[in-house]
Amino acid sequence: MTALSKDNIVAVIGAGAMGAGIAQVAAQAGHPVRLFDAKEGAAERGRAGILAGLDRLVERGRLDAGAREAIAGRLVVAEALDDLQGASLVIEAIIENLDVKRKVFAALEGIVGSETILATNTSSLSVTAIATGLDHPGRVAGLHFFNPAPVMKLVEIVSGLASDRGALDTLFDTALAWGKAAVRTTSTPGFIVNRVARPFYAEGLRLLEEGAADAATIDAILREAGGFRMGPFELMDLIGHDVNYAVTRSVFDAYFGDPRFRPSLTQQELVAAGWLGRKSGRGFYDYGTDAEKPAPADAPPGPRPDRVVVEGDLGPAEPLAAALQSAGIPLRREPGEGRIRIDGATLAPGDGRTATSRVAEGEAVDLVLFDLALDYASAARIAVAKADQAPAGALSAAAGLLQSIGKAVSVVDDVPGLVVLRTLAMLANEGAEAVLQRVASAADIDRAMTLGVNYPRGPLAWADAEGAARILRALEAMQAAYGDDRYRASQQLRRCVAAGRRLLPAETG
Template identity: 70%
Template sequence: MNGLPRWSVVGVVGAGAMGAGIAQVAAQAGHRVLLYDATEGAASRGRGGILAALDRQVEKGRLAVSEREALAGRLAVVPDLAGLAEAGLVVEAIVENLEIKRRVFAALEEVVAPEAILATNTSSLSVTAIAAGLRRPDRVAGLHFFNPAPLMALVEVVAGLASDPSVLDTLVATARDWGKQPVRARSTPGFIVNRVARPFYAEGLRLLEEGAADAATLDAVMREAGGFRMGPFELMDLIGHDVNAAVTKSVFEAYSGDPRFRPSLVQQEFVAAGWLGRKSGRGFYAYGPEAARPAPGTLAPGPVPRAVVVEGDLGPAEPLAAALAEAGVALTRRGGEGLLRLEGASLALSDGRSATARVAAGAPADLVVFDLSLDYRAAPRIAVAVADQAPDGAGAAAAGLFRSLGTAVSLLDDAPGLAVLRTVAMLANEAAEAVLQGVASADDIDRAMTFGVNYPRGPLAWADAVGPGRILAVLDALQAATGDDRYRPSLLLRRRVATGRSLHPEPAR
């Protein structure tokens, strides 16, 4: 499979942050790049911004002066679309407006050679709809970069209904030649990342609405126990609530009001108030030179237990037992149903039910449920919830257990599924649904979520590590507890559990 020849000219329509970034990537890969923007002076400003970024790399010793000069020589501004006539690939990166994009592609079709490829960087519009009406819709495909394009590795190569397979192959190879990590997707709302990532924000907002904890505590749990680069609230503040809410609304409407994508009233209020996050100076957090970051809620621990009885298999939390033994806690093992027994509390990994519901179903009255962790040995923090029936001190006793590992404990209200497990289950469920619907392969979905949004694991690989049967049980419990169809398990998940197959069967590339 061959990418775009190095001698081919690349055209970029739109010289904003994204278009300029794509132009820089293509020029750094050795292509001559022609940059156009309909706004007077915008293309020249875009080129100037690229050169300024290169100058900073030179100052830091990351780029030789000669390389900077050669790259600058490959970047040219053209006054109109006709100036892109010699381009073998044109990438459109303009406003997310279907009619405007259609007009641009119709004009490009009159300008470029018949064999030239036309690509759109759209993040939310249908590639099929953009190409509709052209004489050659087969040469149009999505080439979705992530911002900032020079730094972000992921590129989604998106197939419209008419896209020629050879065009898609060329774009995949070209993105790889440009140092990117390409994944293939079918043109459906949100493609891969903007669809599969919805539960990361939605479950954080839902937990906040349920009063499980404040934003700072939930963010800390997702970072320090889940291993995510940022928690959902600080990430929404960074993206901008207007942008994040608009994407959620777009996906929700495109899927005919499917409750899996239901927008949050809390976020809508933030947008109405103008609390858009970092760019407005206020979101879930305040920003500015004097703004103080609130501390996460941390439970005062009781004493480290002298002895712990491990009953049965702890499943994904088995590494916790090994870590406790290494920390010097005396462990005794016996049969049972996945409990850690210590003085003052009985601990169990969440199974999607609240601790209170589990006690009502026969679990020990002093039950404390704890959350999923990416690495129980190294996690700085863990979330727990205490059953309403538990005696005073059960939470402190649980915190004392984790204290032996140097792990802080955040007490959440008794929310079913807690934070990390609930979010991972929903991410895996959405990824499974995307595989079922033929949006992308399991391998490409997991690669997209790790390279595109820096998840510590792909959601399908994570579900396999936890156990697809456990993920299914968590979703069933959440749906039963809430009565909300947003938690309905994917048919693919049910099928894989029934047949004992993994969710991520393909080998990583």
């Protein structure tokens, strides 16, 4: 193991929320820490903020008072950049400006020893570009923490073209020693998390723009059916639309306008209006003192079915059949292609095509599609959409069936891919593309998405559970429906399906 020893000095440049958080992590891990900020008084305020946070931990019984004093003693404010000499690791956490970062690293080369590792916490800039022009670019690497650094487990270890393997290994092992979960990634736009997460926001925005459902309903579907901790609109409001939109623009521009990362005009308008989310008091939701968050739209109560016929295997949706039996509804199994038939409606799992197009291709005229769920047994909500040709009563019948087993039902417009299936397909596709381009391993991608943005399951493992072939068919159907290269399937996904391989190799979980 090549982790830094606890007597090695760690220096942090930048005493804002992120820099102070990183300094706290290093100090709590036992290192002497030097905290520097070029802005007068900022480092002192950063240290004071850290100590105030530690005091709250002591008050809650989560930190011993003696440990608090030891951490405080290790945390020292540096008055000038020259005070960082002797540091074994310098972590830069300043403004996301390439020229400013380059100047800081160039100055550090004249101050610290030749063996000192220089790490950047950048979330969007090229590590390769930051190191360009230095005498020793090999010691520069990315050490990307997530906010708040003392709480979030994930750290991305980012390699630029010139980064030395030894420096990367030391950063990786040091992050582990600090109690973090480290993943390795190359210096490509967005690294792992900020790249692979783009579709979560982008598809929510597109669904809203197409009138599939309102923001509160889409959020509820992704929480209560998809298992995500937050829906895309409440999460963008939390992050701040200025920040989220800037990251999307950065990734889109860096990939030369690839339509997979196309920004949203809706979010651009929010930024232009200053409706940045929680921090401005308004975004997709109103955060005023007396404002109430809109409730998701629920389908009105439908009739409880007298009997149900399940044709064929429902695949991951089989728990629905078991729940219907447990609810005392007479159920008969027949051969078929995975359908639930009741009086007035035929229910089928979504496959990327619209219900309207499936009826046109010969399916039952009363077709109602139901969306994907992370776990149909525990999902509190299921989204449904009916074919344009279907009678109005088909939705009521379908809603009544799902309500009879305790599910809230959200009716969405008949859009390609519905909501959860569409989101998963795009996340898994982006993860597969990142594997293809050697951004990171499949295991590190899934680990990063569960730890960095709290996804309920890694998108590659989830796609494997649903069946990679189903994900591929959904993407192909969406691309055909929209005629948009945004939905093109990754060659990595195609190769895995053709070879019968998992997207996430079995030995990695």
